Amino acid sequence: MMTLNIAIAGSSGRMGRALLEAVARTPDMRLSAALERTGSPYLKKDAGELIGSPCNIAIIDDIAAALPGSDVLIDFTRPEGTLAHLAVCRPLGVKMVIGTTGFSAQQKEDLKAASKDIAIVFAPNMSVGVNVTFKLLEVAAKALNEGYDIEIIEAHHRHKIDAPSGTALHMGEVIAKALGRNLSEVAVYGREGNTGERAPATIGFATVRGGDIVGDHTVLFAGTGERIEISHKAGSRATFAEGALRAARFLADKQSGLFNMQDVLGLRE
Numbered sequence: 001m002m003t004l005n006i007a008i009a010g011s012s013g014r015m016g017r018a019l020l021e022a023v024a025r026t027p028d029m030r031l032s033a034a035l036e037r038t039g040s041p042y043l044k045k046d047a048g049e050l051i052g053s054p055c056n057i058a059i060i061d062d063i064a065a066a067l068p069g070s071d072v073l074i075d076f077t078r079p080e081g082t083l084a085h086l087a088v089c090r091p092l093g094v095k096m097v098i099g100t101t102g103f104s105a106q107q108k109e110d111l112k113a114a115s116k117d118i119a120i121v122f123a124p125n126m127s128v129g130v131n132v133t134f135k136l137l138e139v140a141a142k143a144l145n146e147g148y149d150i151e152i153i154e155a156h157h158r159h160k161i162d163a164p165s166g167t168a169l170h171m172g173e174v175i176a177k178a179l180g181r182n183l184s185e186v187a188v189y190g191r192e193g194n195t196g197e198r199a200p201a202t203i204g205f206a207t208v209r210g211g212d213i214v215g216d217h218t219v220l221f222a223g224t225g226e227r228i229e230i231s232h233k234a235g236s237r238a239t240f241a242e243g244a245l246r247a248a249r250f251l252a253d254k255q256s257g258l259f260n261m262q263d264v265l266g267l268r269e
């Protein structure tokens with residue numbers, strides 16, 4: 001059995017901890033480095049202590065020193081952090097699994113450019129269930145292409161800083177593509193005041209933030225006399241972490257290219 005050496009960026013974050021736990025319970029993976037940004041109170045601490053199981057890997061901020069012994073860097077941080085990490089991974093040939101959301105269009109282009117040199121899995125949601133939901137939405141949108149108003153409702157914990165969620169935006173992209181629409185032309189992000197009647201081709205987004213909600217997404221197709229709702233609810237971050245490890249394994253034999261979870265799960269047609 002080949003062992004994959006996994007480095008984790010943002011190791012003390014919510015996803016960082018879920019990833020530390022997932023790597024610790026995965027026989028074909030080993031934690032090779034745990035990163036945090038300069039100034040973090042977690043620097044120099046044993047990464048394993050974050051999950052109650054010391055592992056002798058100290059959390060460091062020097063990514064260039066951390067990466068030579070790593071096959072894949074898993075990054076769930078912030079767009080500016082991910083792009084800084086990418087700039088170090090690219091010349092070293094270290095592959096990346098990127099779960100960070102909130103990138104601008106230009107930042108996504110930067111990721112794409114780097115994938116000419118290294119293999120990257122980039123996905124706003126690494127859970128198997130959400131990725132199957134994307135396929136269900138494609139089917140539903142094609143079948144309900146007239147007479148149904150489409151609204152995407154997402155709910156997350158009070159600490160989330162980007163809205164709508166990366167998953168909700170991707171759901172919008174999947175639906176718009178299936179309907180031959182351009183999301184940037186039809187998206188409506190929230191409503192207030194005298195909005196007028198709903199324009200039929202629009203795709204609405206509504207965002208809820210509160211408590212410790214891990215991640216709920218519902219797409220509503222509202223027609224005349226009926227409503228169809230397609231929902232996914234995450235109960236634990238373990239589902240995202242397990243997906244990220246699956247993505248890391250998928251990259252083992254890839255040298256370059258930009259992939260998503262549809263590729264990892266064999267769902268791309």
Ligand SMILES: NC(=O)C1=CN([C@@H]2O[C@H](COP(=O)(O)OP(=O)(O)OC[C@H]3O[C@@H](n4cnc5c(N)ncnc54)[C@H](OP(=O)(O)O)[C@@H]3O)[C@@H](O)[C@H]2O)C=CC1
Pocket residue numbers: 009010011012013014015016036037040076077078080081082098099100101102123124125126127166240
């Ligand atoms: N694709 C998917 O399946 C999922 C994606 N996500 C996305 O992952 C990201 C992280 O989420 P979550 O774990 O909840 O967030 P947290 O805030 O809990 O963790 C983020 C981590 O990244 C660190 N960080 C922040 N900015 C930088 C930077 N500029 N450089 C390096 N490290 C940085 C933070 O350090 P510090 O504490 O010092 O700020 C922290 O350790 C979000 O974009 C979220 O939307 C989340 C879940 C699933």
Ligand SMILES: O=C(O)C1=N[C@H](C(=O)O)C[C@H](O)C1
Pocket residue numbers: 101124125156160164165166167168214215216
């Ligand atoms: O920030 C989170 O927590 C999550 N972010 C991702 C997103 O923006 O879609 C995925 C998941 O829903 C949790």
